[in-house]
Amino acid sequence: MDIHTLTTEIARQAKAAARVMGRLSTAAKNDWLLHSADLITNERESICEANQRDLKEGKERGLSSAMLDRLALTDKRIVEMTVALREIAALPDPVAEITGVVPRPSGIFVGKMRVPIGVIGVIYESRPNVTVDAAALCLKAGNAVVLRGGSEAFHSNRALAETLRAACKGTDVPPDAIGFVDTTDREAVRLLLTMDDSVDMVVPRGGKPLVKLVSETAKMPVLKHYDGNCHVYVDEDADFEKALRICMNAKVQRPGVCNAAETFLIHESVAESLLPRLGKALLEKGVEIRGCPTTCQLIPEAKPATDQDWDEEYLDLIVAIRVVASFDEALDHIARHSSSHTEAIVTENHTRAMRFLREVDSSSVMVNASTRFSDGGEYGLGAEIGISTNKLHARGPVGLEGLTTQKFIVFGDGQIRE
Amino acid sequence: MDIHTLTTEIARQAKAAARVMGRLSTAAKNDWLLHSADLITNERESICEANQRDLKEGKERGLSSAMLDRLALTDKRIVEMTVALREIAALPDPVAEITGVVPRPSGIFVGKMRVPIGVIGVIYESRPNVTVDAAALCLKAGNAVVLRGGSEAFHSNRALAETLRAACKGTDVPPDAIGFVDTTDREAVRLLLTMDDSVDMVVPRGGKPLVKLVSETAKMPVLKHYDGNCHVYVDEDADFEKALRICMNAKVQRPGVCNAAETFLIHESVAESLLPRLGKALLEKGVEIRGCPTTCQLIPEAKPATDQDWDEEYLDLIVAIRVVASFDEALDHIARHSSSHTEAIVTENHTRAMRFLREVDSSSVMVNASTRFSDGGEYGLGAEIGISTNKLHARGPVGLEGLTTQKFIVFGDGQIRE
Numbered sequence: 001m002d003i004h005t006l007t008t009e010i011a012r013q014a015k016a017a018a019r020v021m022g023r024l025s026t027a028a029k030n031d032w033l034l035h036s037a038d039l040i041t042n043e044r045e046s047i048c049e050a051n052q053r054d055l056k057e058g059k060e061r062g063l064s065s066a067m068l069d070r071l072a073l074t075d076k077r078i079v080e081m082t083v084a085l086r087e088i089a090a091l092p093d094p095v096a097e098i099t100g101v102v103p104r105p106s107g108i109f110v111g112k113m114r115v116p117i118g119v120i121g122v123i124y125e126s127r128p129n130v131t132v133d134a135a136a137l138c139l140k141a142g143n144a145v146v147l148r149g150g151s152e153a154f155h156s157n158r159a160l161a162e163t164l165r166a167a168c169k170g171t172d173v174p175p176d177a178i179g180f181v182d183t184t185d186r187e188a189v190r191l192l193l194t195m196d197d198s199v200d201m202v203v204p205r206g207g208k209p210l211v212k213l214v215s216e217t218a219k220m221p222v223l224k225h226y227d228g229n230c231h232v233y234v235d236e237d238a239d240f241e242k243a244l245r246i247c248m249n250a251k252v253q254r255p256g257v258c259n260a261a262e263t264f265l266i267h268e269s270v271a272e273s274l275l276p277r278l279g280k281a282l283l284e285k286g287v288e289i290r291g292c293p294t295t296c297q298l299i300p301e302a303k304p305a306t307d308q309d310w311d312e313e314y315l316d317l318i319v320a321i322r323v324v325a326s327f328d329e330a331l332d333h334i335a336r337h338s339s340s341h342t343e344a345i346v347t348e349n350h351t352r353a354m355r356f357l358r359e360v361d362s363s364s365v366m367v368n369a370s371t372r373f374s375d376g377g378e379y380g381l382g383a384e385i386g387i388s389t390n391k392l393h394a395r396g397p398v399g400l401e402g403l404t405t406q407k408f409i410v411f412g413d414g415q416i417r418e
Numbered sequence: 419m420d421i422h423t424l425t426t427e428i429a430r431q432a433k434a435a436a437r438v439m440g441r442l443s444t445a446a447k448n449d450w451l452l453h454s455a456d457l458i459t460n461e462r463e464s465i466c467e468a469n470q471r472d473l474k475e476g477k478e479r480g481l482s483s484a485m486l487d488r489l490a491l492t493d494k495r496i497v498e499m500t501v502a503l504r505e506i507a508a509l510p511d512p513v514a515e516i517t518g519v520v521p522r523p524s525g526i527f528v529g530k531m532r533v534p535i536g537v538i539g540v541i542y543e544s545r546p547n548v549t550v551d552a553a554a555l556c557l558k559a560g561n562a563v564v565l566r567g568g569s570e571a572f573h574s575n576r577a578l579a580e581t582l583r584a585a586c587k588g589t590d591v592p593p594d595a596i597g598f599v600d601t602t603d604r605e606a607v608r609l610l611l612t613m614d615d616s617v618d619m620v621v622p623r624g625g626k627p628l629v630k631l632v633s634e635t636a637k638m639p640v641l642k643h644y645d646g647n648c649h650v651y652v653d654e655d656a657d658f659e660k661a662l663r664i665c666m667n668a669k670v671q672r673p674g675v676c677n678a679a680e681t682f683l684i685h686e687s688v689a690e691s692l693l694p695r696l697g698k699a700l701l702e703k704g705v706e707i708r709g710c711p712t713t714c715q716l717i718p719e720a721k722p723a724t725d726q727d728w729d730e731e732y733l734d735l736i737v738a739i740r741v742v743a744s745f746d747e748a749l750d751h752i753a754r755h756s757s758s759h760t761e762a763i764v765t766e767n768h769t770r771a772m773r774f775l776r777e778v779d780s781s782s783v784m785v786n787a788s789t790r791f792s793d794g795g796e797y798g799l800g801a802e803i804g805i806s807t808n809k810l811h812a813r814g815p816v817g818l819e820g821l822t823t824q825k826f827i828v829f830g831d832g833q834i835r836e
Contacts, residue, residue: 019753023777096776102798108787110797113775117809200809221639221810242832249834335437344828357531357827358514359441369526369830378835379528379826380520391535391618392639393810396826408797408814409775410762412787414660416667417796 003183007191010146010179011198014119017176018144022116026093028172029140033089036167037082040132043163044078050159051128058152070126071153081132081160084383088136091382094400095142098409109411114404116142118200119179121192122385123148123214125206128156134203135164135178137385141403146179146199148192150206154184189217196220203385223398226389227313227339228258230371233330233356234274235347236267242368243270243346247278249370250344252285256315258387259342259364259374263310263320265330268294271323275299278321287317294323310337327352334360341389342366342374342396363389363396421601425609428564428597429616432537435594436562440534444511446590447558451507454585455500458550461581462496468577469546476570488544489571499550499578502801506554509800512818513560516827527829532822534560536618537597539610540803541566541632543624546574552621553582553596555803559821564597564617566610568624572602607635614638621803641816644807645731645757646676648789651748651774652692653765654685660786661688661764665696667788668762670703674733676805677760677782677792681728681738683748686712689741693717705735712741728755745770752778759807760784760792760814781807781814 001009021029040047051073058068094114101111120143122134131147138145149157161180168175181188193202196219203223204214215222232250234243250261266274271294279299282289289295290309291302302321309320310333324330334343344366345356353367364374374396376384381399388394394402419427439447458465469491476486512532519529538561540552549565556563567575579598586593599606611620614637621641622632633640650668652661668679684692689712697717700707707713708727709720720739727738728751742748752761762784763774771785782792792814794802799817806812812820 019777019779022779023773104796104798106791106796108784108791108796113783115776115779118779221808239832245832245834253835355441358533359437361437361440361533361536362825364826364828365531366526366828367830368832369828370834372835373524373526373828373830373833374826378522378524378526380522390639391823395823405809405813407780408782408792410782410784410787410791412785412791414657414663414786415791416663416788417671417790 003185003187004191006183007181007188008195010181011119011192011195013176014144014146014179015198017174018116018118020174021139021144021177022095022142024142024172029093029142030089032167032171032173033085033136033140035171036132036136036164037085039163039167040078040082040085040160044075047078047156047159047163048073050155053155054153063152067126067152071128071156073128073156077129081129084129084133085136088140088383091140091400093140094404101411106417107413107415111409112406113409114406117403117405119144119146119198120403121146121148121199121202123189123202123204123206123210125150125210126153128153128160130205131157131160132164133383134205134385135161137383137400138403139173139177141400143403144177144179146181146192148181148189151184158182193218193220205386221393223386223388223394223402224390225258225387228260228341229263229311229313229337229339230259230261230342231263231265231334231338231344232261232371233265233334233343233345234267234270235327235345235349235352236269237349237352238267238270238346239348240274243274244278244281246344246346246368246370248281248285250372251282251287251319252317253370253372255317259371260315261319261371262312262314263322263337265333266321266323267327267330268323268325271295271298275321282319285317287319290318290320292322295321313339327355331356331359338362339389341387342371344369344371363387421603421605422609424601425599425606426613428599429537429610429613431594432562432564432597433616435592436534436536438592439557439562439595440513440560442560442590447511447560448507450585450589450591451503451554451558453589454550454554454582455503457581457585458496458500458503458578461577462493465496465574465577465581466491468573471573472571481570485544485570489546489574491546491574495547499547502547502551503554506558506801509558509818511558512822519829524835525831525833529827530824531827532824535821535823537562537564537616538821539564539566539617539620541607541620541622541624541628543568543628544571546571546578548623549575549578550582551801552623552803553579555801555818556821557591557595559818561821562595562597564599564610566599566607569602576600611636611638623804639811641804641806641812641820642808643676643805646678646759647681647729647731647755647757648677648679648760649681649683649752649756649762650679650789651683651752651761651763652685652688653745653763653767653770654687655767655770656685656688656764657766658692661692662696662699664762664764664786664788666699666703668790669700669705669737670735671788671790673735677789678733679737679789680730680732681740681755683751684739684741685745685748686741686743689713689716693739700737703735705737708736708738710740713739731757745773749774749777756780757807759805760789762787762789781805
């Protein structure tokens, strides 16, 4: 089958399967999730064999050891996948929730019903567990999924997708609801991204080049995640211990992730007392400090920050620190440099806390908490398909609800419009 | 100023003004709305003079009388604009609404806050009142707007936009929150649609070619409206009087609008009794009927429908009628031919009513009510910026809420992630 026919066929079958998925009961979807967990356990040997093939080819192609590590399916990772499936089965089903039904003067009742989006394309790299996580989340929310993983994990992804499709047997979930683009030809991705008549939304999961490619090519909406240049602002009325604790946690607890802080903004009235202590704590953890002139005075080990530092997502043990003359200067800095992911204020002042919450235009805005909390699990969403830096539809951590939409419903009794 | 500098400058100024808009109180925004209504009343002579210039140029360029009519600003239309402004002032402000704040095991509280989108571009045709309606809705929802009307209404739109900007005097609304692309050069539209760093969403209002152009060019999300191929399905358990009343109202009350019905699907068990009566009523109102073979048997005046008829949005006194053998056949027909705008079922059967609501994938789905109710005013949204046929963000009639989005907010007390 040529690549165009193959891709069109997968998308078409997924669209037909999405209609079936939309009307399934929660029990039917959970049946499949639990059955999938069992089948992955049973089939772990053949899944690991496929993974070995990827690893062997990867080594031959000279993949880095970090990449090979991400690719490897260990027993622990297989168990983690089955745990994720069971957790998603335990999550409440968002589909068919009816809200806000109100009577109107005409006599009709108007409300909204939560419904699946339809067909969701997921384009991802490296880690084969995305095959399972993404399919489970999309299907639990009543959608069909079309999966397209990286070529380096092709055999692993195919083995997992085949297991998920096989798990449909004896359940009401149609196998075509788990579409798998069974080729490593990159043209298939480009084709898929033009099929906005059958694919309703696409989720890229991977590095910035992948996200950029998908965003620029896709004709359908893209649920995407760009930068996480997150800020902690320490206000003049900050509690010192909270400020130190939050700054340190936001920077060093896990510096390589998107919700780690990259810049601290410190109000000048607390800089002299806070910065030496904060500087010492950061240096002890091996953090490189790039500071404004005042910061460099107060922390002699700090290097002068360049203009570029304020826009940088280090994802590393590096932090930029700037002393600001006012709350408004902090807001201006954030408006100019933030990537609108997550920002936190440390303050005991109620008015500034509430102004910060309202005026900072980011997907998550926090008072007296570490930016590291910006996470689907911490927010209680259960599993997450990703963290969206889009402004529309879903913003911030995206769980099952972000894989659904709402339609208007009207209950009448024969009403007509006059 | 060259066209690129001009457009960039308007977008940049709107972006700066959007930050101010986002923190304004409801009272401040209403001040401007009411002040605008007064100023339009005071300035009606100069506004009408500008309109006369458009009408004169339009006549010279040979515009149709229908177009000239849409363009004309009569006293009545000026009053209607001021009424709209006052109505929008009276609507509840959606901004800063906090919902769903819940405690998490970590001790943080997580919820959502409704916030403006930012800068909204509105690209429209003909009717100058869109200048006022669109600006009023966007600003009430805390956004800045960049307006770009059709060249045929350029002088009218400019006079109205200048009045809206002048009305900022003495209020807290910054004039740059009402951006007006002060040129008829079409290149400005193309440029604006690439400025996704300053314009967050764009709303095309006009005919299909405009919507298509904007959708294909825009790099930012487009809140758009395509076809309205709406269906009424008359079930085997339909109440006859309701069926007749709803079908007639959906087709003939105002055939030229998007929520008018274009196709009736009739269950075969009621076709024989219903269709002759329905046919007679339709013919009396001058409706042309295009039917399936059974319909043509039961309504001798009906013409045979072609395959194309099932996909047609007539926007006219024409209706396609098809007799179906089952409820599922009706669902299949709708899934295949509907434009996902509005569909209605007429039935007394509860199970099928609920299945129809859930399984029909349209922006509005109705039981025993005319499709003509699919409207922001009828739904209680107040004014509407349009009816969205998008699946994501806003679906169906879009009022103030559709011009906002939500972000996560976190209240902590010094919590860090372990």
